Amino acid sequence: MAVNIVVPSVGESITEGTLAQWLKKDGDAVRADEPVLELETEKATTSVPAPSSGRLVIAVPQGQTVKIGQVVGRVEEGAAPPRPAPAPARQEVEPAPPPAPKEAVLLSPAARQRAADAGIDATQLSGTGRGGRVTKQDVLTFLEKQPAPSAMPTPPSPIANAPPPPEGERTAKPQAAPRQRETRQRMTSIRQRIAERLVAAQHSAAILTTFNEADMSAVMALRAKYKEAFQKKHGVGLGFMSFFVKACVEALRAFPAVNARLDGADVVYHNYCNIGVAVSTERGLMVPVLRDAHDLSLAQVERGVAELAEKARSGKISVDDLQGGTFTITNGGVFGSLLSTPLLNTPQTGILGMHLIQKRPVAIDDQVVIRPMMYLALSYDHRLIDGREAVSFLLRVKECVEGPERLLLEV
Numbered sequence: 475m476a477v478n479i480v481v482p483s484v485g486e487s488i489t490e491g492t493l494a495q496w497l498k499k500d501g502d503a504v505r506a507d508e509p510v511l512e513l514e515t516e517k518a519t520t521s522v523p524a525p526s527s528g529r530l531v532i533a534v535p536q537g538q539t540v541k542i543g544q545v546v547g548r549v550e551e552g553a554a555p556p557r558p559a560p561a562p563a564r565q566e567v568e569p570a571p572p573p574a575p576k577e578a579v580l581l582s583p584a585a586r587q588r589a590a591d592a593g594i595d596a597t598q599l600s601g602t603g604r605g606g607r608v609t610k611q612d613v614l615t616f617l618e619k620q621p622a623p624s625a626m627p628t629p630p631s632p633i634a635n636a637p638p639p640p641e642g643e644r645t646a647k648p649q650a651a652p653r654q655r656e657t658r659q660r661m662t663s664i665r666q667r668i669a670e671r672l673v674a675a676q677h678s679a680a681i682l683t684t685f686n687e688a689d690m691s692a693v694m695a696l697r698a699k700y701k702e703a704f705q706k707k708h709g710v711g712l713g714f715m716s717f718f719v720k721a722c723v724e725a726l727r728a729f730p731a732v733n734a735r736l737d738g739a740d741v742v743y744h745n746y747c748n749i750g751v752a753v754s755t756e757r758g759l760m761v762p763v764l765r766d767a768h769d770l771s772l773a774q775v776e777r778g779v780a781e782l783a784e785k786a787r788s789g790k791i792s793v794d795d796l797q798g799g800t801f802t803i804t805n806g807g808v809f810g811s812l813l814s815t816p817l818l819n820t821p822q823t824g825i826l827g828m829h830l831i832q833k834r835p836v837a838i839d840d841q842v843v844i845r846p847m848m849y850l851a852l853s854y855d856h857r858l859i860d861g862r863e864a865v866s867f868l869l870r871v872k873e874c875v876e877g878p879e880r881l882l883l884e885v
Contacts (some may be wrong), residue, residue, distance in 0.1 A: 476531070477525045477551065478545045478547075479547040479548060481513060481542050481543060491515035491540060492538070492662065493511060494536065495536050495581075496532060497509050497510050500530060500531065502529070503527075503528070503529055504524040504529075505524065505527045506526050507524065508524050510524045510547075513540075514662055518796065525549060526549050527549070528549040529550045532546075532547045581601075581607070581608045584756055585599075585613050587659060588610050589613050591657075592613070592617060594613065599613065603788065611756075665757075668758050671820065674820060675819070681855065682861070683815040683853045684851070685849060685850065685851050686850045686865075686868045687848060687849050687872075688847070689836070689846070689847060690845075690875070707773075710777045714828070715751065715775070716772045716775040717874075717875055717881070719764065721870075721874035721875050724880070725870040727747075729870070730744075731863055732823060732824040732864070733800050734800075735822060736858055741858060746768060748765050748767065749763070749802070749803060750764070750801070751779050751782065751783070751803055753782070753783045753787065757789070760791060760796060761796060761802055763797065764782065782795060801826075803828065804827055806830075807830040812829055815827070823854060824867070825854075826852055827850065827851035829848055829851070831846050832846070833845065
C-alpha cells in the first residue's frame with residue numbers, strides 16, 4: 475500500500491510553489507512525520523513531512539513548479555527503516571570497520587549554486603542552518619578558511635634543454651578553454667513575487683518621498699546607560715528598532731491616514747498598528763509583521779523583532795507572520811546606506827526608511843557641534859496622504875527619537 479505525498483495548502487492566496495529540495499533520496503526509508511521535502515512559495519519556505527513510514531518514491535524532481543494539491547511522490551508502506559541494532563560488546567581486538575558511506579548533505583539552493591561554482595565537494599561542508607542545512611554563508615566561510623594556493627616548483631622536463639625544433643615544425647601553443655560568459659539561474663518563487671510586488675507598487679500608487687534627519691544623541695546615551703540592566707532584566711538587547719517602532723506608533727496615532735489603505739473608492743482606517751519590519755534573508759527580502767505594536771513595551775518590541783528576524787533567516791517563517799501589516803520600517807543603515815527612497819509595501823500607504831548613523835557638523839544654538847545624525851525617509855501614497863500629513867508624520871517620528879522621554883509620557 476502506498477500513501478501519496480501531496481503539496482499542502484499554505485495560504486488562501488497561494489496556488490503554486492517550487493519544489494525546492496528533496497531532503498531524502500528516491501528509495502530511502504523514511505518515518506512518519508519526518509521532513510522529506512521543502513516547498514518554496516512566494517511567501518516562505520515550508521517543510522513537508524512524510525505521511526507515513528516506508529520507502530520514498532519521488533515522482534516530481536526538485537526545482538519544478540508544483541500546484542497546491544499535486545501529488546509529488548509517495549511512501550510505500552511496509553518498508554519502514556529498521557530500528558538500529560544494539561552495538562556488539564567491545565572486544566580486546568576489533569577489526570577496522572569499513573568506511574561508512576557519507577550522509578547526504580542538505581544545501582540551500584543558493585549554497586548549492588555557490589558550491590558548484592567553486593568546485594567544492596558538498597561532503598566537506600558543515601551546516602549551521604536549520605537541521606544542519608548548509609547555507610550560502612557556510613560555503614563562503616569554508617572558502618575563506620582554505621589556504622591560498624602556493625607556487626610549487628615544476629620538475630625539470632627531460633626535453634627542457636633540448637634544442638628548439640625547426641621553424642616549420644613548431645606547433646601552436648594550446649589555448650585555454652574559453653571562460654563561460656553567462657550563467658542562467660531561475661528566480662526563486664519568493665524573488666519572483668518580490669519583483670511583481672515592487673513593480674505593482676510603482677504602477678498602482680502615486681509614490682512620493684519626504685526626508686528629514688534625527689539627532690541620535692539622546693537615544694544613544696539612553697542605550698549606553700541602561701543596556702546592561704535592560705539585557706539582564708528582559709533577556710534581550712536594547713537596539714534602535716524598538717525606539718523607531720514606538721515613535722512610528724505615536725505618529726500613526728496622530729496621523730491615521732498613514733496607517734490606512736485604499737480599497738477601491740473607500741479608505742480603510744486601521745485602529746491598530748501592525749508594524750512590518752523588513753529583514754534581509756538568503757531567500758530575499760521578507761517583511762514579518764509585529765502585531766499590535768501599540769500595546770507592546772520596548773522590551774516586547776525588541777523580543778518580537780528578534781524572534782521574527784530569526785524565523786525569517788532560519789526558514790521557519792510562516793505565511794501568517796508575513797500578512798496583515800499596516801505600516802513598514804526598513805533599515806538600510808545596517809548595510810551602510812546613507813540615504814534611500816524605499817518603495818511601498820502595498821496595499822500599505824507608508825514606509826519609513828532608517829539609514830546609517832553618521833557623525834556630522836550641525837548648528838545648535840548658533841554653535842557648530844558634531845552629532846550622530848541619521849537621515850529619515852518616508853515614502854507615501856500621495857493618492858491618500860497629502861504632503862502636509864507626510865511631513866508632519868516624519869517630524870513627529872523625529873521628535874520622538876530625539877526626545878525618547880516623549881514615548882513614556884505620550885506627549
